[in-house]
Amino acid sequence: MATKGAVATTSQTEDGADRVELYGRLTAPFEATFRDIRGGVELEYITGEQAISRLNEALGVANWSFRILEHGINSDADECWALGEITAQIDDRMVVRQQFGSQKVKRSRASGTPLDIGFDLKGAATDALKKCASLLGVALYLWKKEVPAEPTPLQPLAGRGxxxxxxxxxxxxxxxxxxxxxxxxxxxxxxxxxxxxxxxxxxxxxxxxxxxxxxxxxxxxxxxxxxx
Ligand SMILES: [Zn+2]
Incomplete structure (x- = not known):
């Protein structure tokens, strides 16, 4: 969890309150979310645009940035992946967080050739951005595991039959x-x-x-x- 650069300025009396307020803005629930089912598990998610808007509004457009450190295409998984890094100014400090993102390669049904690798990489980068933003609290609540957890396929299903x-x-x-x-x-x-x-x-x-x-x-x- 690297912090670097900016020297802390004189601490303000309302520092604590500001921090709580900022975190509240970052973590506020979204009015609209999206749903998908993967591997039989229902996922709730936000779009990249929602994550970006939230960061802009909560931190200020000039106070955060995102970049891709590494990317690649994994042929076994048929996925593009990207390692992203978000840098954000929070409480006069630069906070840096990294996370991976991925997206399946979309292929032509007829020929099986990739349709647009650039688009797939962009999707992986957006996924990485959303995951980096979640490390600052954006839509973090959507990652919370449902309780009680649904059984994994390895558990015997009671009463099957x-x-x-x-x-x-x-x-x-x-x-x-x-x-x-x-x-x-x-x-x-x-x-x-x-x-x-x-x-x-x-x-x-x-x-x-x-x-x-x-x-x-x-x-x-x-x-x-x-x-x-
Ligand atoms: Zn019914």
Whole structure:
């Protein structure tokens, strides 16, 4: 965690309060976020533009910068990666943080050749920027692991089989069906039922499970808006 350069100026009496206020501005919840499912896990995220706007507004346009230290293309993972570094002036000190970002290479369906490596690298750089910004508190709350944690694929799924037969949504009464995600993973009915029970204490179909997640997220966001 390097600090460098700027010599601390005379400390101000309201230094502590300023620090809390600045951190509050950096970490404030976002009004709109985006969602995606990867590996069967629901992710909530902000865009690069949102991260940049937040840094500009909280720190001032002139008071932070970002650069890519290294980048590459990993052919095994078929991903572009970038190691980014953010430098920000906080409390008269330069704070430097680094983090990696990545993006899958987008390929032509017909020929399999990459469509635009520059675009993929830019995506990896934006991902690195968002992760660096999170080290300063921006959208950090989105990285918080859900409690209780959803089971990993290695854990046996309780009741897979007999128990899942006839499991119905407690909201709408629909029978649970297998859920398939865009990335190829799927949740059998027993898994969906198990997630519903763990997270919301009831068995839910996918649309009501999503609704319950959304309600829970809104409730948590409301809690975080309580000023400190
Ligand atoms: Zn339902």
């Amino acid at each position: 007999a128990d899942s037969d006839g499991a119905a949504c407690e909201e709408c009464g629909e029978s649970l069906t297998e859920v398939r995600f865009k990335d190829g993973t799927s949740w059998p009915p027993a898994q969906l039922a198990s997630y519903g029970r763990r997270k919301h204490s009831r068995v839910l179909c996918m649309s009501h499970y999503r609704e319950a997640n959304e309600a829970k997220r809104r409730a948590e966001a409301a809690l975080q808006q309580v000023p400190f």
